[in-house]
Amino acid sequence: MEYIIYKDNPKPDIWILLILNIPPVALVVLAVSLLAANLSEALTVLVFAFLLGLLNVFILPVAYCVYDDKIKIMFRVPVSFNIPFDHIDKITTSKGPSLGISLPTNLIQENVVEILRKKRMPVIITPADRDAFLDNFDKAFKNWRDQGRTIL
Secondary structure, three states, rough: OOEEEEEEEEOOOOHHHHHHHHHHHHHHHHHHHHOOOOOOHHHHHHHHHHHHHHHHHHHHOEEEEOOOEEEEEEEOOEEEEEEEEEHHHEEOOOOOOOOEEOOOOOOHHHHHHEEOOOOOOOOEOOOOOOHHHHHHHHHHHHHHHHHHOOOO
16 A cells, blocks of 8 residues: 655746747747738647647646655646656755756756666656655655565
């Protein structure tokens, strides 16, 4: 039975929101300018703007959860990304750019947490309260390890 230990709701900063929303807004402006010339092209561009905006809504994580045996990254759609404790090597605060699966919600380096996985790419997340996330992970991981779970 899995129990949730800690849940953090990330808050996107203005820079991530700008980066993600400039292309759909530019497409809407293009569609409005095309409206007088060609209605079908304008509608096609509007559909692309809507799909791109919808994609932006779904790719941002809405919660980072620490369970008693895994970390779960939840999205708006009924999809989540699980990282079992037996796949985690360690969790650190990132000191700079890194290659891996990046799920940031803000560009502030102080919030970045890097989950280093065994024989897999690292996962980069940005919980709103990094210290509380790390403390609760450490407690859950220690408890999981003390219960005699095998570490690969």
